[in-house]
Amino acid sequence: MKCYELQGPSGIDGLALVDKPVPEPGEGEVLVRLKAATLNYRDLLTVKGGYGSRQKFPLVPVSDGAGVVERVGPGVQEFAAGDRVIGSFFESWISGEPSEAKMRTNLGGAVDGVLSEYRIFPKHALVRTPEHLSDVEAAALPCAGLTAWSAVVKLGGVRPGQTVLTQGTGGVSLFALQFAKMCGARVIATSSSDAKIERLKQLRADFTLNYKATPDWGKKAREWSGHGVDLVVEGGGVGTLNESIGASRIGGTIAFIGVLAGPPPSNSRLPLMVMQQQRLQGVTVGSVEDLKAMADAISVNRMKPVIDRTFSFDQVKQAFTHMESGAHFGKVAIAIG
Numbered sequence: 205m206k207c208y209e210l211q212g213p214s215g216i217d218g219l220a221l222v223d224k225p226v227p228e229p230g231e232g233e234v235l236v237r238l239k240a241a242t243l244n245y246r247d248l249l250t251v252k253g254g255y256g257s258r259q260k261f262p263l264v265p266v267s268d269g270a271g272v273v274e275r276v277g278p279g280v281q282e283f284a285a286g287d288r289v290i291g292s293f294f295e296s297w298i299s300g301e302p303s304e305a306k307m308r309t310n311l312g313g314a315v316d317g318v319l320s321e322y323r324i325f326p327k328h329a330l331v332r333t334p335e336h337l338s339d340v341e342a343a344a345l346p347c348a349g350l351t352a353w354s355a356v357v358k359l360g361g362v363r364p365g366q367t368v369l370t371q372g373t374g375g376v377s378l379f380a381l382q383f384a385k386m387c388g389a390r391v392i393a394t395s396s397s398d399a400k401i402e403r404l405k406q407l408r409a410d411f412t413l414n415y416k417a418t419p420d421w422g423k424k425a426r427e428w429s430g431h432g433v434d435l436v437v438e439g440g441g442v443g444t445l446n447e448s449i450g451a452s453r454i455g456g457t458i459a460f461i462g463v464l465a466g467p468p469p470s471n472s473r474l475p476l477m478v479m480q481q482q483r484l485q486g487v488t489v490g491s492v493e494d495l496k497a498m499a500d501a502i503s504v505n506r507m508k509p510v511i512d513r514t515f516s517f518d519q520v521k522q523a524f525t526h527m528e529s530g531a532h533f534g535k536v537a538i539a540i541g
C-alpha cells in the first residue's frame with residue numbers, strides 16, 4: 205500500500221510517498237481502505253514542526269479520514285466488509301470526560317494518521333458514515349466537524365434565538381456556522397475577504413464583518429446583536445480574544461479553539477471577563493460518542509460539509525500548499541485511491 209510519511213518536521217517538501225505492506229487486523233480491529241482525507245490547520249503545523257520535540261517521527265500525518273471496511277479481525281461483529289466508516293480523531297476517547305490517557309492517541313500526531321491507502325482502526329474508534337455524504341464530505345467530520353459541534357452544541361449549548369460569532373472561513377468556522385443555524389441561532393461571521401463574505405451569506409450568515417477592514421469588529425458585533433453575542437467560536441486565539449471579549453454579552457461564553465491570529469496584544473481585555481461574568485471554554489475535538497451524536501444530527505438535517513477543493517493522492521503537497529495560502533473556503537480534501 206502507498207502512504208505518506210514524514211521523517212521529521214521538514215515542511216511540505218518532506219512529505220514522502222512510501223510503500224508498506226497492508227496490515228492485518230487483529231482481535232477487535234478493522235482494516236479500512238481509506239477513500240478520502242481532509243486537512244486541518246493542525247496538520248500543517250505538524251508538517252512544519254509546530255509541535256516541537258513532542259511530535260513523534262516517522263509519522264503518517266493527517267487525522268481526518270473516511271473509507272470502506274476491507275475486512276475485520278476476530279471478535280468484530282459491529283462492522284463488515286463494505287461498510288462505509290469514518291475514524292475518530294482520538295482512538296481512546298470513547299465517551300465521557302477527556303483525560304490524559306484518552307487523549308494520548310490522536311491520529312496524525314501521537315499515532316499514525318490517514319494519509320494512507322489502508323489503516324487499522326480499533327472497532328470502538330469507528331463511526332458509520334451518514335448515507336447522504338460522499339467519502340470526501342465524511343472525511344471532514346472527525347476533527348473540524350466535531351470541534352465545531354463541541355463548541356456550539358455540546359459545550360456551547362446554543363439555543364434557538366441566541367447569537368453565535370464565528371471567525372474566518374476555515375473548516376471549523378464553517379461547521380460552527382452550520383451547526384449554529386441548525387440550532388436556530390443567529391450567526392455573525394467574519395472574514396478577511398469580501399468575496400468570501402458573499403459566500404458566508406449564502407450559508408445563511410445573518411451579519412458579516414470583514415475583520416481586516418473593521419479591526420474593532422467585536423464592538424460592531426456587540427452593537428448588531430443588541431446586548432452582545434451568546435457564544436464566540438474563538439478560532440483566532442489570544443490574538444483575537446480582545447475583540448471576542450468586546451463582542452460577548454455579560455454571562456456569554458467564548459469557546460477557545462484556535463491559534464490562528466498569533467500573539468496577544470499588549471492591552472489585554474482579559475480582566476473584563478471578570479466584570480462581565482464571561483466563561484472561557486477550552487475545546488479539544490471530542491469523543492467517539494460525540495462523533496456519533498454529530499453524525500446522527502448531520503444525517504437528520506441532511507447537512508453537507510463545505511468542501512473547498514479535492515486534490516488527488518499524488519497532489520498531497522499541492523493540497524498542503526493550498527491550505528497554507530489561506531485561499532480556501534471550508535475544507536481542503538484529498539481523494540485516496
Ligand SMILES: NC(=O)c1ccc[n+]([C@@H]2O[C@H](COP(=O)([O-])OP(=O)(O)OC[C@H]3O[C@@H](n4cnc5c(N)ncnc54)[C@H](OP(=O)(O)O)[C@@H]3O)[C@@H](O)[C@H]2O)c1
Pocket residue numbers: 243244245246347348351371372373374375376377394395396397400415439440443444460461462463464465487488489527530531532534
Ligand atoms: N481545539 C481543537 O480541538 C481544534 C480543532 C481543530 C482546529 N483547531 C484550531 O482552530 C483553528 C482553525 O482551524 P481550521 O483547521 O479550521 O483552519 P483553516 O481551515 O486553515 O482556517 C483558516 C482560515 O482562518 C481564518 N483566519 C486566519 N487568521 C485569522 C484571524 N486573525 N482572525 C480570524 N480569522 C482568521 C481565515 O479566514 P478568511 O480567509 O475568511 O479570513 C483563514 O482562511 C486553528 O487555530 C486550529 O489549530 C482547534
